[in-house]
Amino acid sequence: MDEQPINFVVFSGTDDKLQALAxxxxxxxxxxxxxxxxxQYWGLDAFSKAKIGADHGLAPxxxxxxxxxxxxxxxxxxxxxxxxxxxxxxxxxVDIQACSLSMDVLALEESDLDPLVDGVEGVTAFYLNxxxxxxxxx
Amino acid sequence: MDEQPINFVVFSGTDDKLQALAxxxxxxxxxxxxxxxxxQYWGLDAFSKAKIGADHGLAPxxxxxxxxxxxxxxxxxxxxxxxxxxxxxxxxxVDIQACSLSMDVLALEESDLDPLVDGVEGVTAFYLNxxxxxxxxx
Amino acid sequence: MDEQPINFVVFSGTDDKLQALAxxxxxxxxxxxxxxxxxQYWGLDAFSKAKIGADHGLAPxxxxxxxxxxxxxxxxxxxxxxxxxxxxxxxxxVDIQACSLSMDVLALEESDLDPLVDGVEGVTAFYLNxxxxxxxxx
Numbered sequence: 001m002d003e004q005p006i007n008f009v010v011f012s013g014t015d016d017k018l019q020a021l022a023x024x025x026x027x028x029x030x031x032x033x034x035x036x037x038x039x040q041y042w043g044l045d046a047f048s049k050a051k052i053g054a055d056h057g058l059a060p061x062x063x064x065x066x067x068x069x070x071x072x073x074x075x076x077x078x079x080x081x082x083x084x085x086x087x088x089x090x091x092x093x094v095d096i097q098a099c100s101l102s103m104d105v106l107a108l109e110e111s112d113l114d115p116l117v118d119g120v121e122g123v124t125a126f127y128l129n130x131x132x133x134x135x136x137x138x
Numbered sequence: 139m140d141e142q143p144i145n146f147v148v149f150s151g152t153d154d155k156l157q158a159l160a161x162x163x164x165x166x167x168x169x170x171x172x173x174x175x176x177x178q179y180w181g182l183d184a185f186s187k188a189k190i191g192a193d194h195g196l197a198p199x200x201x202x203x204x205x206x207x208x209x210x211x212x213x214x215x216x217x218x219x220x221x222x223x224x225x226x227x228x229x230x231x232v233d234i235q236a237c238s239l240s241m242d243v244l245a246l247e248e249s250d251l252d253p254l255v256d257g258v259e260g261v262t263a264f265y266l267n268x269x270x271x272x273x274x275x276x
Numbered sequence: 277m278d279e280q281p282i283n284f285v286v287f288s289g290t291d292d293k294l295q296a297l298a299x300x301x302x303x304x305x306x307x308x309x310x311x312x313x314x315x316q317y318w319g320l321d322a323f324s325k326a327k328i329g330a331d332h333g334l335a336p337x338x339x340x341x342x343x344x345x346x347x348x349x350x351x352x353x354x355x356x357x358x359x360x361x362x363x364x365x366x367x368x369x370v371d372i373q374a375c376s377l378s379m380d381v382l383a384l385e386e387s388d389l390d391p392l393v394d395g396v397e398g399v400t401a402f403y404l405n406x407x408x409x410x411x412x413x414x
Contacts, residue, residue: 006411009274011158013199016317020287020413023377027399041154042199060198060336061289061318066382073381101161105211106204123165134411135144135272136285137158147412149296151337179292180337198336239299243349244342261303273282273410275296 004133005034005093007126012138013042015056015081016070021138022084029092036133037096038126039117043138044102052082052114085116095129097121142271143172143231145264150276151180153194153219154208159276160222167230174271175234176264177255181276182240190220190252223254233267235259280409281310281369283402288414289318291332291357292346297414298360305368312409313372314402315393319414320378328358328390361392371405373397 006028010021021037028035039047046056058067074080079087088094098113098120110120121129144166148159159175166173177185184194196205212218217225226232236251236258248258259267282304286297297313304311315323322332334343350356355363364370374389374396386396397405 009158009162011155011276012197017287020285020316023375023399024285027403031400031403033403040158042197042204045204057199059288059318061333066318066321069382099161106207123161124169127165127169127171135274136411136413137274137276138287138413147296147300149293149414150335178296180335180342183342195337237299244345261299262307265303265307265309273412275412275414 004131005036005129007036007038007130007133007135009038009040009135009137010043011040013046013056014058016058016062017138018046018056018081022081022088025094026084026088026091029088029094032092034093035095036126036129037094038099039096040099040102041105044098044108045106047098047114047117048108048112049114050112082116089116097126099123142269143174143267145174145176145268145271145273147176147178147273147275148181149178151184151194152196154196154200155276156184156194156219160219160226163232164222164226164229167226167232170230172231173233174264174267175232176237177234178237178240179243182236182246183244185236185252185255186246186250187252188250220254227254235264237261280407281312281405283312283314283406283409283411285314285316285411285413286319287316289322289332290334292334292338293414294322294332294357298357298364301370302360302364302367305364305370308368310369311364311371312402312405313370314375315372316375316378317381320374320384321382323374323390323393324384324388325390326388358392365392373402375399
């Protein structure tokens with residue numbers, strides 16, 4: 001493993017993709033890798049105070065059968081993606097930034113965001129922080 | 139930043155994801171980074187002359203509230219993703235290629251494509267042009 | 277091209293995205309690049325014995341017109357994504373692993389998976405196998 005961060009651009013806002021993000025973030029943090037998360041569009045929307053605890057739906061291909069399986073796991077006490085991300089931030093270096101252009105699209109102010117979000121930045125700052133590390137679009 | 143290009147494989151064809159592509163492309167071009175864009179399936183479909191000006195919809199999780207916010211911004215004069223990509227091509231080194239296999243799937247000829255598209259290539263050529271640069275699937 | 281593998285995290289389970297995965301995998305294998313595929317959620321679901329031959333639908337933006345084009349190609353004898361992946365495994369070094377957490381979500385046992393899948397691993401093992409190679413989320 002090199003010392004470059006792994007950088008997630010989070011566009012999608014369904015609970016299953018956000019869970020995949022949380023698991024990959026926690027895994028990287030456990031390996032001592034720095035993680036940068038850059039929130040756009042519906043990914044950003046899901047991190048607003050008003051919506052972070054809401055049901056964000058699943059990918060369309062989940063169907064009723066997939067929905068039932070995900071619900072069963074949640075009922076059995078699986079941590080939500082937001083909880084997993086909070087734990088990953090305690091464990092390692094995880095920085096979560098909102099995309100400034102997407103803040104405009106969604107008419108959000110910084111005070112509307114959940115405390116999981118560390119700040120707001122533009123795409124140029126995202127690239128500079130990403131350095132030569134992987135960029136993964138979710 | 140190294141001197142490797144950043145390489146976007148654009149599979150999705152909704153206006154919000156294409157806007158995210160345009161913003162990331164413009165940001166990379168502004169930093170002097172070369173950008174390669176490889177169009178597949180519905181991403182390619184959106185770059186056909188017949189459809190580039192059409193409404194391509196949004197990701198399913200946008201919902202009616204997301205739709206209203208995106209429409210409000212467009213009404214306020216936000217540049218379309220196609221305009222932003224045209225500006226990025228003027229500003230920096232941005233090469234847009236159609237995937238030859240997806241051309242077959244969609245029964246498109248090169249003359250059916252918007253002039254934003256620089257040519258048609260196979261996946262092997264895409265990898266060779268990508269070199270050691272990031273590959274980002276959208 | 278460096279000697280690092282290319283690493284696909286396959287979250288989505290629609291036939292068009294899996295076809296894009298298969299084409300990118302075959303292209304990388306043809307270039308002598310190692311490929312690691314890590315199956316999550318609906319991508320994993322599509323590799324179960326019970327479902328690998330089923331219709332997995334298309335991305336929502338395909339619409340009726342896209343559906344008709346994809347069906348026409350299949351009727352004309354285009355290889356399925358599963359067949360293309362089998363050929364890629366014969367041709368080069370392609371390793372396909374199921375995400376252990378997603379196995380739990382979907383209540384799958386290793387014996388439920390198609391023989392295309394080489395094993396089950398956690399996200400930490402995925403990162404260690406990925407090394408410094410590209411990580412592409414599909």
